[in-house]
Amino acid sequence: MHEWALADAVARYVLELLKENNASRLERIIIRLGVLQSIDKEVFMFSLRELFRQYNIEYSDEAIVLIDEEALFRCRRCGYTWSLNDLEVDEAVREAIHFIPEVVHSYFTCPRCGSRDFEVVKGRGLTIGEVVVK
Amino acid sequence: MHEWALADAVARYVLELLKENNASRLERIIIRLGVLQSIDKEVFMFSLRELFRQYNIEYSDEAIVLIDEEALFRCRRCGYTWSLNDLEVDEAVREAIHFIPEVVHSYFTCPRCGSRDFEVVKGRGLTIGEVVVK
Amino acid sequence: MTNIELDPRIIAIRESLKDIGNTIVIMSSKGGVGKTLISSLMALSLSLKGSSVGLLDLDITNPSCHLVLGINISSIKPIEEKGIIPPIIHGIKFLSIVFYSEDKPLSLRGSEIDYAIKELLAITRWGKTSYLIVDSPPGISDEALDILSYLIDPRIILVTTPSPLSIKSIERMIVFLKDSGEKIIGLIENMANKPTNPINKICRDYNIQYLGNIPFDKYIDNCIGDINCIKTTLFYRSIEGIINKIT
């Protein structure tokens, strides 16, 4: 479980934002969780709240919004598009990918042309959609 | 002068677009000319019209819109932003850059921190803004 | 046709490469195995045998074919005429980004390498050319991916040494190439005084032709930059043997 590490990155990020903007309260943060990182939402939410507490970050309960994001791939060679659901992924591979999503390029090739030159259009991992501080 | 080569790329591109869309006439094409490629607008326009004629591409005189784009750089190390006007560029260097704009990274460094890890935010070269075919 | 392929430069590239007979790419994900020496000397040998040959250095951030062939990049430049025409040196149509970066450092992010390669390929007028030899950098990143995407029917010559570090590396590259159905002409074993068992085994396991070995040649470094000297070396004779096998 590295949800803690990811949550800590977000918490420190919020802390810097507050400082920079001379703000005292987190009003809203939208966090997208790309499926490749297999983030356990409950563990992540728990870690984030715990860290906000440790760093004395004020926020309301509805401030944190987590949104799931499906994984979508597109081949740069042939243009084919596919999603993670189209693939069978065994547990050990899912485990490897959840640390460093880029290693998908080691385990999968384009289902149409076999190329490894494809891009992860979305669903890579944690990204921050919007933050409001006051 | 490699305006001809650049114009030819655009003309062939329009040709493919027309074919793909089963269209017969170019209604509008907006072409941005980034200053790093030092494209001579008159030569470019002349070449493009000549090539459109050779490839039997129908278009009205107002269809082709050329827009100049200044060059803007941003340092990935320190965040500093600057423009080409801030630099002295001698003729031989301008000549090299006009072929392969990426070689700016050989001749310039960030004016603030000296890093070569900067991005060309805009003004790299020819890009197509909008095309309408009918 | 997808949008990706509708970059005007991609269309221009197809056009500018259309009169090239054979595109031969020298590859290995390991550095220092001899790719640059091999590609430069192959171009030289093909040219001296009377073929029309081009040499394209796509090691964008560390180009060095011009050093091997002793090409003075400040006095010789491509001609600008409806694009650029590569200068002919020792009978070879030669193109490298050093004509524009002038042997200064060129540090580029991957996306910038991709842009530079597209631009180079799109504006160059090779004309009728029987063989285009392409030198490539180590690693499997933008340069290798671009070579496989943008060149027309590239055929690959792999290079390795018998060192255990090179062997693992070449195996990974073979899997990578086979997965997308690339055409591999064969493999050269460099710095090996005779064919070795591990490399022969790799060729058998992956069904790849063993093109030949190049012995360790302690004189080669002294000849870099001087083609008359190069032509007298054991290295060059080994390349000639390999050329005879594949043409």
Add this chain to the structure above:
Amino acid sequence: MTNIELDPRIIAIRESLKDIGNTIVIMSSKGGVGKTLISSLMALSLSLKGSSVGLLDLDITNPSCHLVLGINISSIKPIEEKGIIPPIIHGIKFLSIVFYSEDKPLSLRGSEIDYAIKELLAITRWGKTSYLIVDSPPGISDEALDILSYLIDPRIILVTTPSPLSIKSIERMIVFLKDSGEKIIGLIENMANKPTNPINKICRDYNIQYLGNIPFDKYIDNCIGDINCIKTTLFYRSIEGIINKIT
């Protein structure tokens, strides 16, 4: 502070590297000059001398430090605990992307390499570490640029061989590093039985310390993967000499 720096991972990286004493990066834009052997053996030598040391392989598309040290990547893995904790092997905290790519081919565009490096750096918990040795790939692209941007106060050891092709390459790298004011510890001349004039001259011209030469060692390849064998080599003794100079 600009927006670029406000990637949460960049903030996490600063935090995760804060207990590292010295970050030493082994660099050269030329491949095959010995970067991987040197970084692995330096880590080993520092560890055997009692320092707490980490080894980070940032040659993302061609990792090979694990091969040098004979690390079995399928039986040993980082522990996942509030991030990842590098396994300790031969006393070295070792981290490489092979723990996740499993020695399969890993072809990545530059932007993907940048992402992978950011992720690796952000989630790793090195703990108190006196020396972090970083191996890097050839070329001057995303890996090198990321190393200089994300690591804290990196200090660089350059590697070259006396070959004319390596010399041009190392000169370009030196100019690149000096322009942005990077700290260069010094230069190692590999595969040279004694210090050579051209490399000494480069050190003088650019005011760089000549750290020592490593002779050509024909036994080194046979010892790859076996640290007891490695410790008996001339290569390893040369590394020990260099370590004594810089610590």
